Amino acid sequence: MAPNDPSTARLVSILMPAYNAERYIEEAIRSVLAQTYTDWELLIVNDGSTDRTPELIAQFTDPRIRVIHKTNGGIGSARNTGLRHVRGSFLCGLDADDVMPPGSLAARMAVFDAHPDTDIVDGQVVFTDATLKKTLRLYHPSFEGDPFHEVVRLTGTCFMGFSWMVRWGPQETTTFREDISHGEDLVFYLHYSPGKRYRYTSEPVLTYRRTGTSSMSDLDGLERSYRKMERLLREQGVATKEEMSYFHWRRKRIMAGSYWHAKRPFSAIRAYLF
Numbered sequence: 664m665a666p667n668d669p670s671t672a673r674l675v676s677i678l679m680p681a682y683n684a685e686r687y688i689e690e691a692i693r694s695v696l697a698q699t700y701t702d703w704e705l706l707i708v709n710d711g712s713t714d715r716t717p718e719l720i721a722q723f724t725d726p727r728i729r730v731i732h733k734t735n736g737g738i739g740s741a742r743n744t745g746l747r748h749v750r751g752s753f754l755c756g757l758d759a760d761d762v763m764p765p766g767s768l769a770a771r772m773a774v775f776d777a778h779p780d781t782d783i784v785d786g787q788v789v790f791t792d793a794t795l796k797k798t799l800r801l802y803h804p805s806f807e808g809d810p811f812h813e814v815v816r817l818t819g820t821c822f823m824g825f826s827w828m829v830r831w832g833p834q835e836t837t838t839f840r841e842d843i844s845h846g847e848d849l850v851f852y853l854h855y856s857p858g859k860r861y862r863y864t865s866e867p868v869l870t871y872r873r874t875g876t877s878s879m880s881d882l883d884g885l886e887r888s889y890r891k892m893e894r895l896l897r898e899q900g901v902a903t904k905e906e907m908s909y910f911h912w913r914r915k916r917i918m919a920g921s922y923w924h925a926k927r928p929f930s931a932i933r934a935y936l937f
Contacts, residue, residue, distance in 0.1 A: 675703040675768055676751030676831065680741035684759035685715040687872065690795075692723050694762035694870075700769035703727060706745040707759075711735030716759075739841040746838060755828040756848075762795065762870045770866035771828040782859035783810065784828045785821060786868030793874050804863035811856040814849070815902045817913050821861050824848055826869045829855060840895075844881070845888040850895060857901045882921050886934060889914045 677695060681688055695705050705728045709717055720730055733744055742756070753775070757763055771784040788802040806813050806820035814822045825848040837855040839847045893914060896902050902910070915935050922931035 674751035675753045676749040678745040681759040682710040687760040708741040710741040739839040742839045754831040756825040764867045767868040770864040783861040785863040810861040844884040
């Protein structure tokens with residue numbers, strides 16, 4: 664089957680990269696199985712896991728679940744492997760330690776149906792603790808239109824992470840950067856979004872589990888990724904001069920603050936000056 668043929672016109676492809684995800688992946692998969700919208704495929708990319716992840720995945724026999732095993736190459740490589748197997752006309756992601764509320768797919772598809780000119784649908788994101796029992800904060804999108812200029816300014820009105828559902832098809836060439844260790848979802852959206860129309864639902868579309876690990880555990884890698892993003896934005900040539908200046912300033916401020924909180928004052932000074 665090819666994307667956008669009659670049999671896949673309403674099929675949602677869900678990308679789930681998984682690396683040593685044995686602790687949470689069963690909950691993630693079950694949340695997809697519990698969706699009220701049933702025309703989906705789940706592409707699980709086992710990125711060379713060395714724990715029980717492959718064994719746990721194998722317990723699920725729903726024919727809508729497809730599993731791809733590969734040697735470890737990082738999250739960008741895993742997501743790109745999944746992209747090469749997408750059959751749906753819509754695409755969204757789900758990390759192996761997060762879950763989808765039961766109405767996640769249905770709520771976003773309802774917006775696509777109500778507004779056929781829409782390319783991207785987002786929604787409320789619920790941040791919880793590792794047990795999923797304590798809500799830490801809620802993210803509410805607040806923007807409609809072409810999201811690129813909002814995303815490049817890091818305003819937070821339409822981007823918090825890998826929560827978008829997007830139209831997809833054989834004409835799409837956007838892929839994930841495999842040479843970036845942090846913020847690969849941001850770079851993906853910056854390449855996909857110019858000229859697209861973004862809308863959102865007020866319904867929750869993602870429960871984001873805080874597990875105690877984050878990009879802040881590798882600040883040097885995060886800084887390298889931000890600097891590479893800035894170079895890629897300049898090469899892309901879509902951001903205005905003012906937006907590039909603002910991104911440059913935000914990048915320095917974010918990294919300086921992060922280093923300072925990590926009690927690395929010399930790194931903070933260097934990040935802010937350069």
